[in-house]
Amino acid sequence: MRPEDLLCPSPKGLYSPAGDFYVDPTRAVPRAVITHGHSDHARAGHAHVLATRQTLDLMAIRYGEGFAGSTQALAYGEAVAINGVRVSLHPAGHVLGSAQVRMEKDGLVIVVSGDYKDAADPTCAPFEPVRCHVFVSEATFGLPVFRHPPAAGETDKLLASVRIFPERTHIVGAYSLGKAQRMMALMRAAGHDAPIYVHGALTAITDYYGMQGLALGDIRPVKGTDKAAFAGAVVIAPPSSMTDLWARRFADPITCFASGWMRVRARARQRGVELPLVVSDHADWDGLCASIRATGCEEVWVTHGAEDALVHWARTRQLRARPLHMVGYGEEDEEAAPADGAAPGAEP
Amino acid sequence: MNRFAALLDRMSYEAGRNAKIRLMADYFRTTPDPERGFALAALTGALSFANAKPGVVRALITERADPVLFEMSYDYVGDLSETVALMWPKLEGAPAHAPLLSEIVHGLSTLSRSTLPRRLAGWLDGLDETGRWALLKLITGAMRVGASARLAKTAVASLGSVTPDEVELVWPGLAPPYEALFAWVEGHGPRPETSNPAPFRPVMLAHAIEEANFADLNPGDFSAEWKWDGIRVQAVAGTGPDGVRAVRLYSRTGEDISEAFPDLADSIAFDGAMDGELLIVRAGRVEPFNVLQQRLNRKSVTVKMLAEFPAHIRAYDLLMDGGEDLRERPFAERRARLEALVARLASPRIDLSPLVPFTGWDDLTRARADPASAGAGPDAEAVEGVMIKRADSPYLPGRPKGPWWKWKRDPHTVDAVLMYAQRGHGKRSSFYSDYTFGVWTEGEEGDVLVPVGKAYFGFTDEELKRIDAFVRRATINRFGPVREVVHEKDEGLVLEVAFEGLARSTRHRSGIAMRFPRIARLRWDKPPGEADRLETLEALLR
Numbered sequence: 001m002r003p004e005d006l007l008c009p010s011p012k013g014l015y016s017p018a019g020d021f022y023v024d025p026t027r028a029v030p031r032a033v034i035t036h037g038h039s040d041h042a043r044a045g046h047a048h049v050l051a052t053r054q055t056l057d058l059m060a061i062r063y064g065e066g067f068a069g070s071t072q073a074l075a076y077g078e079a080v081a082i083n084g085v086r087v088s089l090h091p092a093g094h095v096l097g098s099a100q101v102r103m104e105k106d107g108l109v110i111v112v113s114g115d116y117k118d119a120a121d122p123t124c125a126p127f128e129p130v131r132c133h134v135f136v137s138e139a140t141f142g143l144p145v146f147r148h149p150p151a152a153g154e155t156d157k158l159l160a161s162v163r164i165f166p167e168r169t170h171i172v173g174a175y176s177l178g179k180a181q182r183m184m185a186l187m188r189a190a191g192h193d194a195p196i197y198v199h200g201a202l203t204a205i206t207d208y209y210g211m212q213g214l215a216l217g218d219i220r221p222v223k224g225t226d227k228a229a230f231a232g233a234v235v236i237a238p239p240s241s242m243t244d245l246w247a248r249r250f251a252d253p254i255t256c257f258a259s260g261w262m263r264v265r266a267r268a269r270q271r272g273v274e275l276p277l278v279v280s281d282h283a284d285w286d287g288l289c290a291s292i293r294a295t296g297c298e299e300v301w302v303t304h305g306a307e308d309a310l311v312h313w314a315r316t317r318q319l320r321a322r323p324l325h326m327v328g329y330g331e332e333d334e335e336a337a338p339a340d341g342a343a344p345g346a347e348p
Numbered sequence: 349m350n351r352f353a354a355l356l357d358r359m360s361y362e363a364g365r366n367a368k369i370r371l372m373a374d375y376f377r378t379t380p381d382p383e384r385g386f387a388l389a390a391l392t393g394a395l396s397f398a399n400a401k402p403g404v405v406r407a408l409i410t411e412r413a414d415p416v417l418f419e420m421s422y423d424y425v426g427d428l429s430e431t432v433a434l435m436w437p438k439l440e441g442a443p444a445h446a447p448l449l450s451e452i453v454h455g456l457s458t459l460s461r462s463t464l465p466r467r468l469a470g471w472l473d474g475l476d477e478t479g480r481w482a483l484l485k486l487i488t489g490a491m492r493v494g495a496s497a498r499l500a501k502t503a504v505a506s507l508g509s510v511t512p513d514e515v516e517l518v519w520p521g522l523a524p525p526y527e528a529l530f531a532w533v534e535g536h537g538p539r540p541e542t543s544n545p546a547p548f549r550p551v552m553l554a555h556a557i558e559e560a561n562f563a564d565l566n567p568g569d570f571s572a573e574w575k576w577d578g579i580r581v582q583a584v585a586g587t588g589p590d591g592v593r594a595v596r597l598y599s600r601t602g603e604d605i606s607e608a609f610p611d612l613a614d615s616i617a618f619d620g621a622m623d624g625e626l627l628i629v630r631a632g633r634v635e636p637f638n639v640l641q642q643r644l645n646r647k648s649v650t651v652k653m654l655a656e657f658p659a660h661i662r663a664y665d666l667l668m669d670g671g672e673d674l675r676e677r678p679f680a681e682r683r684a685r686l687e688a689l690v691a692r693l694a695s696p697r698i699d700l701s702p703l704v705p706f707t708g709w710d711d712l713t714r715a716r717a718d719p720a721s722a723g724a725g726p727d728a729e730a731v732e733g734v735m736i737k738r739a740d741s742p743y744l745p746g747r748p749k750g751p752w753w754k755w756k757r758d759p760h761t762v763d764a765v766l767m768y769a770q771r772g773h774g775k776r777s778s779f780y781s782d783y784t785f786g787v788w789t790e791g792e793e794g795d796v797l798v799p800v801g802k803a804y805f806g807f808t809d810e811e812l813k814r815i816d817a818f819v820r821r822a823t824i825n826r827f828g829p830v831r832e833v834v835h836e837k838d839e840g841l842v843l844e845v846a847f848e849g850l851a852r853s854t855r856h857r858s859g860i861a862m863r864f865p866r867i868a869r870l871r872w873d874k875p876p877g878e879a880d881r882l883e884t885l886e887a888l889l890r
Contacts, residue, residue: 143417143420143421143424143435144417144418144421144434144435145421145424145425145431145434145435147477149476161358165370263477264424264425264430264434265361265427265430266425266426269360270779272809273361274361274362274363275358276361285435306420306424308420309417309420309421316414
């Protein structure tokens with residue numbers, strides 16, 4: 001069996017001809033396998049969706065209960081057969097519930113990473129390299145300039161600033177699914193036990209993380225809180241709301257943004273960020289290279305991000321490699337689209 | 349170095365002046381000598397290193413990293429120092445010694461061109477991403493963190509109870525690492541002696557006036573004068589305790605530009621400090637700015653240049669008259685002293701900027717619209733607008749709101765078609781933000797667009813995103829960082845471009861050079877076929 005018979009790019013997303021299913025399709029399809037709950041990967045309207053329990057729950061929170069015709073939950077490591085293709089899900093370390101999709105037929109194994117990171121994250125199961133012949137990797141941060149420092153150091157930077165400017169509010173822009181909860185967990189681990197205030201868009205997802213057993217401490221809604229309480233406090237909000245009227249209630253705020261994009265100064269400045277925090281839920285360059293090697297694969301396909309650099313690197317390591325030029329990913333995903341899809345590799 | 353790097357990093361994102369002062373003051377307060385002194389030198393631009401050139405940095409990275417990955421990264425980041433700082437691959441087992449700023453400053457000033465690269469690589473191995481970025485910015489002289497020398501001195505002053513102006517006065521006699529300065533400011537040392545008989549005084553600047561401001565302003569409280577289109581200068585002269593006379597010409601930021609204008613030295617025949625506009629005056633007429641440009645940013649001036657482009661000062665204000673400080677006096681009184689001085693000098697190189705008489709704002713509106721018939725005569729082309737100054741205003745350093753206003757002339761505008769876009773630098777490095785635009789002219793096979801200028805500001809961040817998206821969508825050709833975008837009569841993007849003036853140019857295919865072009869509006873609604881024609885611009889030249 002040729003790899004292309006098991007998986008190939010198509011206008012609607014990655015498609016398995018052998019199994020007649022799509023992975024993270026960008027348009028409605030009869031049968032979809034979803035890697036994680038971010039909006040560019042998990043869309044509503046598919047007839048059938050296979051994903052982890054947590055991804056299904058998060059999709060229901062975002063889109064409502066009827067987001068798909070029918071759903072099927074699959075635990076990490078558990079396998080099902082779809083038209084003769086053996087499909088299983090494995091932790092991707094990206095956000096709660098995120099999974100890599102392993103598919104196997106006639107001895108050929110392809111793994112689709114979805115979005116992943118190999119860095120530690122207390123809010124989700126750690127990334128597990130899965131042995132395969134073909135590894136389909138993202139490359140959101142696929143340039144050697146993207147090296148993410150330990151997240152604890154970035155958290156210290158935030159808390160140090162809170163100490164220098166105790167009369168100001170630190171508004172931390174963080175994506176509502178995953179990053180926001182990770183920032184809460186990081187701040188708690190650094191000993192910050194004051195209340196953390198959150199934007200309304202974060203409440204339901206944060207509550208869900210809590211129900212999944214994650215202790216995030218005293219989390220309070222911004223809405224209905226007396227303005228005086230925000231002096232010296234940390235507020236977490238979706239990035240888009242930071243320039244909204246919503247943010248005007250905070251006197252003299254310091255705009256912080258937790259994202260891997262903050263590694264590049266132009267990115268941070270473009271957004272008017274005053275305190276960039278380099279905290280990413282994607283693998284950095286070293287992480288991508290190490291993860292690809294850890295799969296023992298012979299061939300790498302690169303879905304979205306800075307494909308060219310990663311393909312070049314793989315070829316210098318004697319791996320077959322090709323860019324898939326997938327469109328639709330990283331463009332509407334909050335994490336991957338800091339400024340109108342001008343992500344590396346987002347160019348046609 | 350790591351602490352200093354953290355300061356620079358934080359400051360590079362901080363827009364607030366007061367917050368910057370606090371961050372710097374916090375650093376100075378908690379960092380020992382001589383480290384903080386070298387930091388102050390770096391912040392005030394007092395350091396320069398001859399052997400550290402961007403080429404050295406480039407050579408180091410190509411030695412260490414895959415050149416293809418480096419080029420891709422550089423293309424994305426758009427800044428050499430930052431690219432190298434971020435992707436620098438540390439040598440396995442390199443000693444993790446983070447160098448001190450003083451070590452680096454000492455090393456850079458003593459190492460030879462051949463020994464520098466190896467030492468630099470060692471320092472880079474010892475630092476983290478932020479430390480490497482700061483080091484590379486420091487050595488390549490491109491350390492822009494939005495803090496002027498003035499701001500750094502203000503932060504130093506805030507450590508104790510002296511004013512920034514007092515720091516400014518002693519500054520010319522000091523050298524890094526400024527131990528005596530810190531000791532004085534912190535109250536455990538004497539005031540350092542200044543030996544500069546002709547120091548710079550921080551200049552006073554004006555706010556742009558808006559329509560709405562006039563309602564609150566009483567014309568009787570103000571006087572008006574032309575705003576000349578040259579460069580703002582301060583001419584200072586004095587005699588030191590050793591009896592040696594010093595004559596200096598400063599730019600408005602305090603940069604000593606005396607050497608570039610030796611033809612003015614003899615004319616500054618007074619003791620004191622005069623504020624004025626540097627212009628080129630030939631046969632009694634003020635030349636436009638593009639003529640003055642011939643004299644700017646030159647390391648040396650030839651006799652021919654001096655003869656061809658004679659420099660001139662048009663005086664606005666008098667800050668010091670002899671040893672007497674006039675800055676606390678009202679503008680009207682300073683103006684009278686200035687008039688007396690200029691009359692006494694009777695120099696062909698120094699004259700007064702005349703006042704523009706007016707009784708109500710309507711008069712001034714007319715004068716601004718037509719300076720030629722309001723007293724500027726044949727020099728009207730060199731008038732950039734009018735300055736409105738309160739008669740009772742003291743001379744205050746900085747840009748205080750209220751006492752002085754500037755009211756520029758309305759710019760010209762033209763509808764042009766976007767032809768090429770280039771990726772920007774710095775904060776815009778991943779956006780197509782530099783735009784070459786053209787207007788229609790008759791070609792051999794019908795109308796063609798001819799480029800008439802390039803603009804890279806005037807738009808909002810939101811507009812930038814939209815143009816960037818358009819450029820990516822409408823690309824028809826790529827030349828390195830430049831993209832050609834579709835520009836047909838019925839397809840393309842029309843930009844309303846504002847500019848200050850036009851000059852004939854042999855360097856441009858259109859024969860025209862635009863002064864200070866910027867994007868005034870995006871005309872998504874307008875078909876490119878309806879954009880302006882070259883003849884419209886040529887008419888302005890007559």
